Amino acid sequence: MITTNLRRFYDPTFTVTDSYKESLPDLQNGPASLIEGANVPIQQVGISNFKLPLKYPTPSGELLTLETSVDGYVGLDAGKKGINMGRIMRTFYKFQHDVFHPDKLEEVLKAYQDDLESRSAFLKLSFSYPMMKESLRSGLAGYQYYNVSIEGKLDESGQFTSYMHLDFEYSSACPCSYELSEHARESRDLAAIPHSQRSVATITAQLNSEIFVDDMVEICREALQTETQVIVKREDEQAFAEMNGAFQKFVEDAARLLYDELNKDERIRDFVVRCAHLESLHSHDAVSRICKGVPNGLR
Numbered sequence: 001m002i003t004t005n006l007r008r009f010y011d012p013t014f015t016v017t018d019s020y021k022e023s024l025p026d027l028q029n030g031p032a033s034l035i036e037g038a039n040v041p042i043q044q045v046g047i048s049n050f051k052l053p054l055k056y057p058t059p060s061g062e063l064l065t066l067e068t069s070v071d072g073y074v075g076l077d078a079g080k081k082g083i084n085m086g087r088i089m090r091t092f093y094k095f096q097h098d099v100f101h102p103d104k105l106e107e108v109l110k111a112y113q114d115d116l117e118s119r120s121a122f123l124k125l126s127f128s129y130p131m132m133k134e135s136l137r138s139g140l141a142g143y144q145y146y147n148v149s150i151e152g153k154l155d156e157s158g159q160f161t162s163y164m165h166l167d168f169e170y171s172s173a174c175p176c177s178y179e180l181s182e183h184a185r186e187s188r189d190l191a192a193i194p195h196s197q198r199s200v201a202t203i204t205a206q207l208n209s210e211i212f213v214d215d216m217v218e219i220c221r222e223a224l225q226t227e228t229q230v231i232v233k234r235e236d237e238q239a240f241a242e243m244n245g246a247f248q249k250f251v252e253d254a255a256r257l258l259y260d261e262l263n264k265d266e267r268i269r270d271f272v273v274r275c276a277h278l279e280s281l282h283s284h285d286a287v288s289r290i291c292k293g294v295p296n297g298l299r
């Protein structure tokens with residue numbers, strides 16, 4: 001049963017005056033008595049997954065415009081009811097035409113601190129980054145896409161830290177299965193096929209200085225060699241089989257090979273690598289996690 005006399009009417013001509021705006025309730029800036037639950041600080045509050053196209057640099061100087069998912073947060077002190085949530089997006093939009101790379105995030109984070117009157121801020125931009133990948137022997141090429149995030153945080157002491165995350169897909173041919181297959185051939189004249197599988201290395205790198213996504217991909221290629229292919233003809237497929245023969249790996253080998261390459265690069269301060277081999281031998285995955293673990297790093 002309807003119990004009020006409120007009109008059901010939308011007035012498209014209604015205009016908002018300054019005094020009308022002043023009269024609007026502003027709950028998030030209300031007194032501490034409005035706080036629900038414990039009156040304690042909140043480490044991160046903001047917006048997750050707002051999307052817009054942003055420009056990114058490449059080593060050739062060409063800029064790529066990519067759909068980006070943004071997570072933006074600030075810290076909230078005890079005694080404050082809430083943040084001005086809309087400013088997370090509005091402040092970000094001031095930079096929408098700029099070129100984004102890890103160090104750029106510091107500028108946006110400082111604007112978050114100012115505009116939201118906060119002592120700490122956090123940003124993560126996630127996008128799918130295309131790179132042209134050449135086939136092994138046919139001379140063809142196609143786009144490989146990489147899941148990438150660049151992340152930055154400004155802590156309460158004003159310290160800025162930046163990170164890059166990358167998912168790198170590769171093939172892992174099991175060295176044990178290879179030896180067992182060879183044994184079956186040699187001792188019993190039996191055809192046997194060692195198992196190999198699509199695998200993913202998830203890299204989180206804390207940065208000392210700027211690095212292109214392309215360079216991070218190159219580090220992974222150098223370490224693992226057997227990146228999944230894009231365009232494949234028979235000569236490429238055979239080359240890939242030879243390559244997997246040459247670079248067989250357990251999940252432990254993959255983690256240590258990546259450690260070696262990441263550890264050599266002075267642009268990278270610390271890193272965590274998680275390798276997952278989506279086993280064709282099992283219905284479960286073989287996983288390794290390795291960390292450089294510098295003081296105040298990622299461990």
Ligand SMILES: Nc1nc2c(ncn2[C@@H]2O[C@H](COP(=O)(O)OP(=O)(O)OP(=O)(O)O)[C@@H](O)[C@H]2O)c(=O)[nH]1
Nearest residue numbers: 026027028029045081082083084085086087088090
């Ligand atoms: N703090 C907070 N705001 C929320 C939440 N969910 C939605 N909002 C809304 O986000 C809207 C926009 O936030 P504000 O930036 O405070 O908007 P505003 O006060 O009109 O604008 P400015 O004072 O100029 O920033 C508000 O109307 C909030 O109600 C929430 O969980 N927390």
